[in-house]
Amino acid sequence: MFSTSIFTNLEKTTDFIPRKDKQIKQLGQLNKIVSFANEQSRFYQELYQNVNVNVSNLREYEEIPMISSRDIMKEIPPKHMLTSSPHNSYVFTSGGTTGEPKLIYLTADELKENIFFHGKGYAMAGINKSDTVATFGVPGFLTSEFTVYLGLERTGCTIVPIGMSSDLERLSRYIKMFNVTTLLVMPSDVVPLAQYIEKNKSQLSINRIVYGGEKMYSSTQNYLESALGVKDFKSVFQSMDVGTIGFQCDYCEAGTYHIHDQLQYVEILNEQGQPVQDGEVGELVITNLKRKLMPVIRYQTNDLVLKIDSLCPCGRTNQRIKLIGRKGEIIKLGGEQIFPQIFAQACSHLDELTGEFQLVVKKQANRDMIHVFFEVSGKAMDKEIEANLINRIRERILTYTPKLKQMIQLQVIAPLVISLVSRENLKVSESSGKIVRVIDQRK
Numbered sequence: 001m002f003s004t005s006i007f008t009n010l011e012k013t014t015d016f017i018p019r020k021d022k023q024i025k026q027l028g029q030l031n032k033i034v035s036f037a038n039e040q041s042r043f044y045q046e047l048y049q050n051v052n053v054n055v056s057n058l059r060e061y062e063e064i065p066m067i068s069s070r071d072i073m074k075e076i077p078p079k080h081m082l083t084s085s086p087h088n089s090y091v092f093t094s095g096g097t098t099g100e101p102k103l104i105y106l107t108a109d110e111l112k113e114n115i116f117f118h119g120k121g122y123a124m125a126g127i128n129k130s131d132t133v134a135t136f137g138v139p140g141f142l143t144s145e146f147t148v149y150l151g152l153e154r155t156g157c158t159i160v161p162i163g164m165s166s167d168l169e170r171l172s173r174y175i176k177m178f179n180v181t182t183l184l185v186m187p188s189d190v191v192p193l194a195q196y197i198e199k200n201k202s203q204l205s206i207n208r209i210v211y212g213g214e215k216m217y218s219s220t221q222n223y224l225e226s227a228l229g230v231k232d233f234k235s236v237f238q239s240m241d242v243g244t245i246g247f248q249c250d251y252c253e254a255g256t257y258h259i260h261d262q263l264q265y266v267e268i269l270n271e272q273g274q275p276v277q278d279g280e281v282g283e284l285v286i287t288n289l290k291r292k293l294m295p296v297i298r299y300q301t302n303d304l305v306l307k308i309d310s311l312c313p314c315g316r317t318n319q320r321i322k323l324i325g326r327k328g329e330i331i332k333l334g335g336e337q338i339f340p341q342i343f344a345q346a347c348s349h350l351d352e353l354t355g356e357f358q359l360v361v362k363k364q365a366n367r368d369m370i371h372v373f374f375e376v377s378g379k380a381m382d383k384e385i386e387a388n389l390i391n392r393i394r395e396r397i398l399t400y401t402p403k404l405k406q407m408i409q410l411q412v413i414a415p416l417v418i419s420l421v422s423r424e425n426l427k428v429s430e431s432s433g434k435i436v437r438v439i440d441q442r443k
Helices: 005-015 017-039 042-047 108-124 148-153 168-177 186-200 218-228 341-346 384-400 402-409
Strands: 087-096 102-107 130-133 158-161 180-186 208-213 232-237 238-240 245-247 256-259 264-269 279-290 301-310 322-327 332-335 336-338 354-363 366-375 417-421 439-441
Touching: 017 042, 017 264, 017 279, 087 108, 102 108, 102 238, 108 148, 108 238, 108 245, 130 148, 130 332, 148 158, 168 186, 180 186, 186 218, 186 354, 208 264, 218 341, 245 264, 245 279, 332 354, 341 354, 341 384, 366 384, 384 402, 384 417
Parallel strands: 130 158, 130 180, 180 208, 208 232, 354 439, 366 417
Antiparallel strands: 087 102, 238 245, 245 256, 256 322, 264 279, 279 301, 301 322, 332 336, 354 366
8 A cells, every 4th residue: 555664554553543542632632732832932821811721522612712814923033932952953944825924833852743744645646766856846944845855755755856948949858758656746837838848849748747846737737638648646635734634545536635643633613613514615623643842733834625424445434535725715796706716617628728826816997806816838829719719618607606797797797807827927925936726906
């Protein structure tokens, strides 16, 4: 199953035990970490002033106050949250597409713990000693990218830290030179390579893409299958804020994960802060069970997930979730919620598009308007072909979302605007390089 016995032993002792037994153990871990934070951290002492921090069951744990990224950023660096002096520790930034970078402290041992679960996620994705893995990420200022390499070491694979490069010919050549079988990337980072291969009618065959850092929409996956011949897509769900979160087994569909429940305790809550039921969507709230230097307790991740309570066919009893998107990516128009997945579906299986897109919401004559920018793959198009393609996309979007179509017909919102653009016309996050999916310019 795994390439190393250390993962196999973990599997036998944790992933398959009854959920009730896991919850009993987790309750003890939660009480320990909350009590420790309350005793040692200035921030948590103030937060828990009038709170019972010794809970007897998981329902009582829901009364512990939640925290958010705003709490971490109250002080820069966030020494108010630390439980001791940060000796023998690391400090990383965590900002992604959410705005100003946050600073996160971990001890060396806590980092090693996280690396272990990194490695488990990569092994579960199918990476083993027979693989050659090219990574596009580049270690840099206050980044944790090097931990990816240390996680990959656990699988026994050959690691080629190829990095990002604007020289796509060189990138393609090195992938061929080292007989790379797997790319470890963010989805949007590999699209320019696929465009280059298509444009130059080159050949490049990649067995597997393992991705993280952002959601891969079906439209992008379809494009990469076509352009690069990718046979298998797997993902690891991770965040520097809270650590490695989830992994995929062979039965996990795109966007579905098992939680690393030896490392994380997760809650899925509605807008009122109450637990959702099986099959409902809520915000993922996480407590890291291992971090003590800078405890992360009931942290609102801003990720929307679908709760899956049914047992996975693989037999693991870990909580399962399906990632829906970021809370900030939901567009609210005329009382309705519009999800970005709709626009991904609209551009899926269209050879002229890469599957990447960006939504700009603004006011036009006092009405809300959505301007959708779709990235073109690089295939030649004259104006007539481009106009026909835009009409096809518009029809798809309105077919998938009758409510959006109705609001346009009733003139509640302005007509949909669609543009076909190249990568440089899409705004990316300065801190992460990810495409900013939704830009809301309404005042």
